[in-house]
Amino acid sequence: MIISVGVDIVSVPKVTALRIRHGQRVHEAVFSEAEAHECRRLVDAQPRVEDDETTEAKYYATRFAAKEAVLKALRIDPAETFEFNDIEVLGLHTITIILRGSLAEKARETAIHSFSGCVSSAEEQAVAFVIGEGNHDT
Amino acid sequence: MTHEQSGVDIKSGVRSILVDALRKPADLIKPEARIFDDLGAESLDLLDIRFRIERMFGFKIQQDEIARSVSEPLTAQEIRERLTVGHIVEFVERRLRERADAS
Numbered sequence: 001m002i003i004s005v006g007v008d009i010v011s012v013p014k015v016t017a018l019r020i021r022h023g024q025r026v027h028e029a030v031f032s033e034a035e036a037h038e039c040r041r042l043v044d045a046q047p048r049v050e051d052d053e054t055t056e057a058k059y060y061a062t063r064f065a066a067k068e069a070v071l072k073a074l075r076i077d078p079a080e081t082f083e084f085n086d087i088e089v090l091g092l093h094t095i096t097i098i099l100r101g102s103l104a105e106k107a108r109e110t111a112i113h114s115f116s117g118c119v120s121s122a123e124e125q126a127v128a129f130v131i132g133e134g135n136h137d138t
Numbered sequence: 139m140t141h142e143q144s145g146v147d148i149k150s151g152v153r154s155i156l157v158d159a160l161r162k163p164a165d166l167i168k169p170e171a172r173i174f175d176d177l178g179a180e181s182l183d184l185l186d187i188r189f190r191i192e193r194m195f196g197f198k199i200q201q202d203e204i205a206r207s208v209s210e211p212l213t214a215q216e217i218r219e220r221l222t223v224g225h226i227v228e229f230v231e232r233r234l235r236e237r238a239d240a241s
Contacts, residue, residue, distance in 0.1 A: 014182050022189040029201070030185070068181060077217065081202045084185075 003112050004132040006073030008065045012126050015061040016053075030084040035063055038090055054123075061126035062119035063089045069130040070097060070115060074106050089128075094118050097130065111135060148195075148234065152227045155190045159183055169224035177223075187226070197233055204229060 019026050027036060039059045043052045066089040076082060081102055088098040097115035099107050107115075110132070117130030153167045160177050173179045179187075188199050205217050207229035 010180075010182060014180075018182060018186055018189075021186070022193075025189050025192070026185075029189075064182070077205070081200065083201050 001133065001135060002131055003110060003134045004073040004075070006069035006071070006130045006132075007128065008068035008072065009125055009127045010061055010065045010068065012057050012061040012121060012124055015064050015126070016057040019060060028085075030067075031060065031063060032085050032088045034088055034090060035060075042092070058121040058126060059092075062121050062128060065126045065128035066095055066097065066117060066119055066130060069117065069128040070099070070103075070132075073115070073130050073132045074103065074110065074112070076103070076106065080106075089119075093120070095128070095130075107132070148230050149227055151194050152191070152223070152230055155187060155194060156223060156226075159186045159190055167223055169222065169227065171223045172219065173221045173223065173226070174218040191226075191230060195230055195234060197237060199233075207232075 039056055042059060043055050064084075067084050067087040070087050070089075071082075083101070086099060086101040086103045088100070090096045090098070095117050097117060099115070107113075111134040112132035113134040115130050115132050117128060119126065119128045121127070153164060156162070156167045156173075156177070157164050160173075160179055160183055162177055166177065171177055173184070173187075184204065188201075188204060192198055204226060205221065207225045208217055208220050
């Protein structure tokens with residue numbers, strides 16, 4: 001059954017500016033190695049309908065939107081201890097979400113067994129919608 | 139360059155970070171100005187502010203630390219309503235004091 005849902009929209013140029021300005025620190029705190037690997041694979045494999053920078057920008061913006069959507073679905077307060085890279089978001093349109101650390105614990109507390117969702121993006125905006133599913137009897 | 143290297147004082151340093159990160163005029167960055175409601179920050183901006191503070195003042199910040207500088211236990215919505223420029227200045231001052239005490 002659906003326990004909770006979350007949605008978020010972010011500015012693609014703002015995520016790109018954050019990555020450019022803070023470089024490795026953003027990748028250390030916000031994105032996982034698996035996400036970076038998937039993005040590189042996507043850039044290498046894509047037909048050239050858009051440039052590499054645009055593909056990367058949309059990829060990371062949709063990751064960030066999905067992470068924010070998961071935080072909303074878990075009803076996480078900003079003062080709770082977590083890092084954004086405790087949420088791993090893989091996949092291009094339909095996404096797989098893996099939680100680690102305190103966020104995995106929070107999901108167990110709220111009886112959420114798994115998250116699923118989807119992301120989409122345009123030039124300026126990236127959006128994510130996630131569903132937390134579980135069973136209140138467990 | 140850290141604030142010690144550049145000789146920037148804490149309040150001026152935090153103000154310049156907020157001017158740049160939030161793209162607001164310096165005269166709006168008052169101690170009582172609320173980061174989200176008055177200055178229009180989004181969660182991405184808070185990350186930007188966090189990483190700029192780390193670079194300028196030379197210490198790492200956990201994701202939740204700035205929000206926790208609003209001392210009382212509050213909900214996400216209450217933190218959004220109450221986090222001010224003054225809270226961020228006090229947070230940086232406290233972290234720098236802790237670092238000085240430890241050395």
